Amino acid sequence: MITTVEPATGRDPMRIALVLVVGMIMATLDQTIVNVAINKLSMEFHAGLSTIQWVATGYSLALGAVVPTSAWLVGRFGAKRLYLTAISAFAVGSVLAGLSWNIESLIAFRLLQGASGGLLMPVGMTILLRAAGPDRLGQLMSTLGLAILVGPLLGPVIGGYLIDEVSWRWMFFINLPLGALVLLLAVRVVPDDAPEPPRALDVRGLLLMSPGLALVIYGVTAAGESAGFATPAVLVPLLVGIGLIAAFVRRSLTISVPLLDLRVLGNRVTGTSAVLLAVFAGGYFGSMLLLPLYFQVVRGESALVAGALGIPFALASGVTMQVAGRLIDRIPPGRYLPASIMVALTGFVLFVIQLDADAPYWALCLTMVLMGAGGGGTLMPVMTTATRPLSREQQPAGSTVLNMISTTSMAIGTAVASVTLGALLPVTGGLQALHAMTADQRAELAPALADAFQHTYLIAPVMIALALVPALLLPRR
Structure with a gap:
């Protein structure tokens, strides 16, 4: 929830926005970097996919759980103090995650990361609105969008390099210098503010x-x-x-x-958009766990190569997201969103069709461009469509509800995808059994492994196709 007050004076809002971008990049890096590490973590901790997936799912759940409390916490402690505390807690959680001694401790420290990381976006938006006022918010929000582009683009590549060449622990330790840099800049650039009487929690x-x-x-x-x-x-x-x-x-x-004002879903457009978001996000984000695993488990690639091969997906998503916000202001949602969803659906269907043990990488990357473009072109516009018909007083509550739906769907989609893949793997013992095999044994098993990934990937296009139903019910004028 965003608290509106008079703009702060004496501080350049663009400098504040750039500092906030660095903090958000730290969180988005960490959220995307882990997907590349799932195979390595399974090997390191001798854990199955249904257990390892909690490293990603637990983070998403904690992130979503803390978002509804952000407005109360800002009122209770003040935006700047809360932001500095969240950055510090995220850095500490990252170091603890890097020091994990078993899978249970890693999941626990990921929960700490998610709880602190979940505050960065809503508190950062509060700081930005207070510094700039609503008149310049659109320009500055587009600056914050850099985090959505840079984090998913660099995260898998940096994570892959650290996993292959250094240690998986450094994909968490890297947040310590980043966090220290953000703290140093935020203390100097973010304006001070006083706590206000908070609403009841x-x-x-x-x-x-x-x-x-x-x-x-x-x-x-x-x-x-x-x-x-x-x-x-x-x-x-x-x-x-x-x-x-x-x-x-x-x-x-x-x-x-x-805690969440679900009554905003009583608006027909908002409720319909929420259903669309839940179904689309579950399929779209749930599939993200599978992509680096396919390249590592089926094709035998390193974590670095697996991360690099995901660049077309992340780049198309981030670039399209910057354009989609302008398109939804000009094209009715009932016309725009079905077209955007069809782009994603086409990409996923083509990807699933050709997914085997020998699919050419150039063809997979071309379909990933469609997948990413469709996702980036759908997620922010559906949020805009959902909040647009709400009153000014209802919009913060609507935004909080929609963010909660998105993170929950992401967690559920990831869990379902990992469980399905674990059940379809053609070996007793899942990933642990594969780790014990020689390279020749895994190569012989590659076609059957590819079939398991192909059938698991079907979840995504099915759910994205279902998202067309509520999209077609949105206003066409």
């Missing part, structure tokens, strides 16, 4: 939502390990999680100051 809602989501995802991953849902280890967490989420939804619709 719905603690009960927070205690219902976060454990509920975690239990549902745990139930899904446990179902993959148990090859079904008909066991207490699966049913109990799944039903308890669903019950907690249902209680959270009921509470959000009945109390005056909820």
